Amino acid sequence: MLVCFASEKGGVGKTTVAALLAERLTTLGVPLRLCDGDRQASLAAVAERAEGRMPVAVEVRPPEFPALAAAPGLTLLDLPSGIGLEFNTALSVAHHAIIPVAPSAFDLRTLPATLAQVRRAQELRGGLPRALIVPNKIDLREPASKELLAALARLGWSVSQTWLLERSVYRRMGAAGLGALPRGARRLADDEVAGLADEVLEVLGVGRREEAA
Numbered sequence: 052m053l054v055c056f057a058s059e060k061g062g063v064g065k066t067t068v069a070a071l072l073a074e075r076l077t078t079l080g081v082p083l084r085l086c087d088g089d090r091q092a093s094l095a096a097v098a099e100r101a102e103g104r105m106p107v108a109v110e111v112r113p114p115e116f117p118a119l120a121a122a123p124g125l126t127l128l129d130l131p132s133g134i135g136l137e138f139n140t141a142l143s144v145a146h147h148a149i150i151p152v153a154p155s156a157f158d159l160r161t162l163p164a165t166l167a168q169v170r171r172a173q174e175l176r177g178g179l180p181r182a183l184i185v186p187n188k189i190d191l192r193e194p195a196s197k198e199l200l201a202a203l204a205r206l207g208w209s210v211s212q213t214w215l216l217e218r219s220v221y222r223r224m225g226a227a228g229l230g231a232l233p234r235g236a237r238r239l240a241d242d243e244v245a246g247l248a249d250e251v252l253e254v255l256g257v258g259r260r261e262e263a264a
């Protein structure tokens with residue numbers, strides 16, 4: 052099963068959400084393959100510094116996406132921003148698309164273009180890829196976050212009930228590597244990511260194996 056992290060808008064948290072989910076699913080004992088379809092290879096860099104808490108990310112190009120989709124087991128594929136070859140190829144073969152959205156007018160303006168492409172793929176492929184929008188960088192003291200959540204509720208697309216808040220621990224992840232951060236500093240973040248991972252597993256229809264010790 053191929054799950055891609057996609058959005059036209061850059062900087063919304065595709066790589067961050069992919070890495071957090073990869074780490075959490077690994078902790079839960081869910082086997083997965085991690086693939087980086089972005090030439091900037093940010094996910095590969097994060098995974099490299101994760102001290103074994105998520106798989107190493109393999110760099111892949113669009114011609115390889117169909118084979119990833121056909122492979123057994125779960126594959127997470129991080130994509131570059133933009134509606135380019137990576138995005139369109141991934142939508143043509145992936146089973147699920149996770150679409151992070153952050154609170155800004157720019158994000159809201161570009162979201163319809165992303166969703167229109169997903170809808171087009173779904174029409175061609177009998178409903179695939181299934182889409183899950185994940186609100187990210189949420190700060191409920193900010194009107195922009197409230198506006199985003201209200202706008203998403205009106206869209207009629209699946210939106211995760213767990214949002215990721217704007218947190219320095221996530222911001223530091225790219226630089227320090229998530230595995231390097233002390234667990235205590237992450238308790239609230241860990242709870243949040245655990246909630247999101249449970250929702251994602253339910254959407255994917257994948258059971259947790261065991262809680263790793």
Ligand SMILES: Nc1ncnc2c1ncn2[C@@H]1O[C@H](COP(=O)(O)OP(=O)(O)OP(=O)(O)O)[C@@H](O)[C@H]1O
Binds near residue numbers: 065067130131221222
């Ligand atoms: N919930 C969050 N709280 C704070 N910072 C965040 C959060 N999510 C992501 N960030 C930060 O926002 C920036 C962009 O995130 P990220 O690289 O994951 O986005 P992206 O969609 O993968 O971007 P690109 O389009 O460049 O691939 C990074 O510096 C990241 O650390």
Ligand SMILES: [Mg+2]
Binds near residue numbers: 067093129130131
């Ligand atoms: Mg990225």
